[in-house]
Structures are given as C-alpha cells and as structure tokens.
Amino acid sequence: MNILNLFVDATKMASTDYVGFTFFIGCMAMMAASAFFFLSMNSFDSKWRTSILVSGLITFIAAVHYWYMRDYWAAFGESPTFFRYVDWILTVPLMCVEFYLILKAAGATKSLMWKMILLSIVMLVTGYLGEAVYPAQAQIWGLFSGIAYFIIVYEIWMGGASKLAAAAGGAVQAAHKTLCKFVLIGWAIYPIGYMAGTEGWYSGIFGGLDMDVIYNVGDAINKIGFGLVVYQLAVDSK
C-alpha cells in the first residue's frame, strides 16, 4: 500500500464501514465520559474520589486505544487485535479494582482484589492466544478463557465479594448488584464477538457477525456503564 492510499483510506470512510464508524464514535464517547468523570470527581466526598478517578482512567485508557485502533483499521482494514488486548489488559483489572474499592469499607481485602485481577488476566491472555497466536485452536483457548470468566462471575455473585456487599447493605449493595449484572450480561457480549471472529463449532451460529462491531458495542456499554454505576453510588451516598 503506498502512502497516498493510506491517506485516502484514513480520511474517507464508507457509509457501510460499521467497524470504522463504531471505532470513531467509540473514541468520542470514551473521551466525553472521561471528561465527565474527571471533572465531577472533586464534587464528591473523598471516600468516593478514587472510585470516580478509576472510572475516568478506564474510559481514558480506552479513548487512547480507540484513537489508535480507529487509525489502524482505517489504514489496514484489519482487526487491531494487539491494541484491543492491550486496552483490555489495562482496563479489565481496573474494573476488578472498582469492586474492591466500593467494598473496601465493608472489609474487602487486597487478596480478593488480586484474585479477581489474576482471573481477569488469565481470561484475557488465553483469549489472546486463541484469537491471535493459535487461531487453529481457538475453541480450546476460548474454553479456558470462559472458565476464568465464570469463576469471576461466581466470585462476585456468590463468593466472598457478594457476602461483603450483603454486609454493607444500602447503596453499596445496590451498586454491587448492578456491577454484577454488567459482568454477567454486559461481559457476555465478548465471547460472542470471539466466536464471530474465530473458527470453531460455533461458526455456523455466529460466523455472520462482525467481531469488531460486537467488541466496540461491548466496550461502550461496559466501560461507560460501569463508571456511571460508581458515579451513581457516589451521588446516592453524598
């Protein structure tokens, strides 16, 4: 591809380029959400500021990656898998930190936080191996990733984290419950994207869908939604 083509590809977007469009609008949405979280942060009690700061960091890290992914897609017309997973490996552990931060007052320990961070890293590394390194074995890597995902779901819905939330009660318990729903329903969007983008027994079911569009929609819902739940918690307990 010569430099002129690069220039043309990067500045002109076809009206049917849903991947390009969702990278573009995703980038904008993440930037706007970051401004919102950062600017509102100081209007809250100091005990919520770190949580709101982390909400803003999650969308800000995503905004920067979306900027690069949008460019990469425009230049090469290929999935920016590497940037995608670098984004996730920074932001998903931060989402685990959010659980810890809101449950800290109820007695959450660092070991709970590290357990969730570790599980999320296992989930993402195995997903990357299946998507980018060993695509012929995508099914088995996807299965390993799915197991780590289910342990996270178990931990927050039924394990130690859920008990702490019940003990905290009130607005904290309500926020915890909503975050749990994001992880169960919102995060389930990602394995669908994976099945759309890799080969396996599932290809007949999900093969017609576009992996990047699914991931982009998932990111907007989960990253901005998660942050807003934490924001709402800070408002409710002001």
Ligand SMILES: *C/C=C(C)/C=C/C=C(C)/C=C/C1=C(C)CCCC1(C)C
């Ligand atoms: C902001 C980014 C988020 C919340 C990303 C979450 C990603 C996942 C929950 C990915 C999960 C996967 C599986 C459960 C199996 C197939 C491989 C993955 C990595 C797509």
